[in-house]
Amino acid sequence: NSPLVDIEVDDNMISGELPDGLCDRCAFNSIVVFNNNLTGRIPPSLGKCSQLTTLFVDGNHFSGEVPDGIWAAVNLTILVMNDNAFSGTLPRKLPPKLAWLNIVNNRFTGKIPSSAPSLVVFLASNNMFSGELPSGLAGLSTLRLFYLGNNMISGRIPEDISSLKSLTELNLPHNQLTGEIPTSIGSLEQLRWMDLSGNELSGSIPSEMGNLKLSYVNLSSNQLSGEIPVALQTEAYDQSFLSNPGLCASNSLLSVPTCATRDHNLLSRRGLPILLLALGAPVFLTAATLFSICVIGKYRKRRHLDAWTLTPFHSFDFTKSDILNGIREENLIGVGGAGKVYRVTLGNRASRIVAAKKIWNGGNLDGRLEKQFQAELQILGSIRHKNIIKLLCCCSSLDSKLLVYEYMENGSLHEWLHREHMAPGGSPHEMPLDWPRRLEIAIGSARGLCYMHHDCSPPIIHRDVKSSNILLDSEFNVKIADFGLARMVAKPGEPDTASVVAGSHGYIAPECGYSIRLNEKVDVYSFGAVLLELTTGREAHDGGGEQCNLAEWSRRHLQQGGEVSNAVDPGLRGSSHVGDMATVLELGILCTETSPSQRPSMKEVLRFLVRCKRA
Structure with missing residues (x-):
């Protein structure tokens, strides 16, 4: 008989404990027992499975510390242990071939490892890790996903975070991080997702972050101050900077005070009326300024309209001006991962309503949103069926995309x-x-x-x-x-x-x-x-x-x-x-x-x- 090399009994209702001596007679390559009702500790003998490459024990009721032999397994590449009650600490150095480690929703404590030569995914949110992020992050240089939310990590974000060149997602919310956001974070060219909310970060947001092509960023509930970098002042980041009383923006696209308003309030408190009396302001100059604003405003509106291109997929009787005039916050009916949806009434015809989805982006679309946008065009522009939403047209400019659909009343x-x-x-x-x-x-x-x-x-x-x-x-x-x-x-x-x-x-x-x-x-x-x-x-x-x-x-x-x-x-x-x-x-x-x-x-x-x- 051939020896058993894989065991997969996931998604059952198996109870009890994993048997000791599981690897005594079998050279297992993978053990998959997730989503059962297994309890107790992981038997130390499991660390003797020298050929083990994959271990899934997530979604059970395991507890206690993970055997040292598991952390020393030389061939282990995937270790998934989330949603249990494991405790204890992680070793300073993880297995040499370990690429995927998921320990979310457990009770691990201590510091996070400083060396993992092959680790690509590290998911460790909702534990009790403490201490500072390791100063030598070069030992984790292969990381792409780094999730440590809802722990007790303290101290500063190290400057050498720039050594994580492959990092695409950085998730550190609800810890105790302090100090400023390092400018070196702006060199992480692959970063697309960053959540540093719910910490105690202070200082200004580095302008270098504007170089990143972030599809999601959340810096809310910190102690940040100063003006938000212009490149981050887009609708895509509307909720990204809330609960930072010292932050302001140069435009009104974000849900934070404008810097002009903040400075105006500051001057008011310090005696703005006296300052105005001292400076004076000729009436004719004010009138001339208002006239200039009106003229320039009309020119900008015309130029804004000309910047949009309309691509039809069905016949209709409205214009791009009708659509653009309806993209206002009071018409907002939905917010999703890729953008906002507006209920647009066309002109004065209350009976003619469409839905317009505005794809979130700042500048050119990042790769993920561009892919989603092109998918909708390719699919809906080519198919016709009574049970599939009708894409009427697409409006696009250099920095924005609008998809216009038939409106669904219910x-x-x-x-x-x-x-x-x-x-x-x-x-x-x-x-x-x-x-x-x-x-x-x-x-x-x-x-x-x-x-x-x-x-x-x-x-x-x-x-x-x-x-x-x-x-x-x-x-x-x-x-x-x-x-x-x-x-x-x-x-x-x-x-x-x-x-x-x-x-x-x-x-x-x-x-x-x-x-x-x-x-x-x-x-x-x-x-x-x-x-x-x-x-x-x-x-x-x-x-x-x-x-x-x-x-x-x-x-x-x-x-x-x-x-x-x-x-x-x-x-x-x-x-x-x-x-x-x-x-x-x-x-x-x-x-x-x-x-x-x-x-x-x-x-x-x-x-x-x-x-x-x-x-």
Whole structure:
């Protein structure tokens, strides 16, 4: 018999402890036991698995210290231990081949390691680490993701952080960091995400940070002062500098005082009236200045309009001026990871309304946003289906992009399911969706996805199917929206473009975390989560107080003999459609199977839902 080299028993309900002597007779390459009910300590004998390269023990109830042998494993490349109760300290030097370490949500203490020659991902948020960041960060030079939020790290951010040349995400919120942000941070050319919020950082924001192409930055809740660098004064960073009383901006795009206003208030407190009397101001000079402002303002408005280019995808009767005039804060109806969405009334025609999505960016779009923008253009500009949102046109300038869509009066399915929809009077809508309407919404959504998967050539994967991306018009007809993460399926022999995990928590298929060769089954998984939302009325990430998502909770509920009537939305209990609800609940569980091969296709899902309606 061949020796056992891999063990994978993840996503079960296995309890008890890992057996001692697990490696006595087997030369394991990987041990995968995540998302079970395992308890106790990791047996010291596990450190004797000399060939071990991969260890997943996350999502259990392990405790105690990690055996020294694990930290000395010479071939270990992936160690995932998050969401347990591990304690103790980490060694000063991590295993030589360790590339991925996830210990989020544990009870580790002490200082973080100063040497990890191969470490690419270090996720250690929500522990009890203390002390300062190591001064010799060159020992961590291969890092790309560095997450240490919600610990007790103190001291300054070291100047040699510039040695982390490959760093793309720096996440250090809610620690006790002090001092100034080092200017050397501006040399991290690959950095795209930075969160230093909730610390005690002081001084000014270095102008060098303006050189970075950050898709997200958060410096809120510190003690920073001075003027924010001009390159960071864009709408993309509107919420990035809150709760820093000493900060100001030279324009009004950010939610901080303008420097002129701050200086004006300062002068007022120090005797501005006396200063004005001393200086004087001739009336004619004031009038001339106001006249100049009016003339220049009109010229700038004309030049601003000329800077925009309109690209139509459907016939319409409005102009780019109609659209641009509606991009105002009072028209804001939504904010997402890539931009803001505005409800634009065209001219004086209250009955003619469109939705305009403004892509966040400062200067030219960074790579991630440019990719999302181009994806929406490529996908929505080429397909036509009654259950897919209609892209009317695109407005673009050198530093901004606007996507203009048909407006959906009833908002998103998420708002209706989770009581967020606002009635005309301004209070949350009282009446939940009844079951026949929910089933119609499921069928309409399935038709749109079925078209993308089976009728487009090449097929299209949405990659972010969720209830907030299923929009409803005035008659509750369905339109699938937000194609910023969508992509064409790669043809055989072509490189695949899914290089990062895409999607939203509770909707993401498991294979998104370990494979770059994805297919349409990732959408089937996400749609399964939507079906479970429709039947239970709960959010996709809601595990009912357990450490799991809705899909896992639903599966366990039925496996443990739970009644379907106890799982369905309380607003639907007592309905005559309980049998149909049970059928759709089971379909949702089937769609969210861990293995993609065990999930049905969208064509099969649609056929199943239509049959359920006719029954």
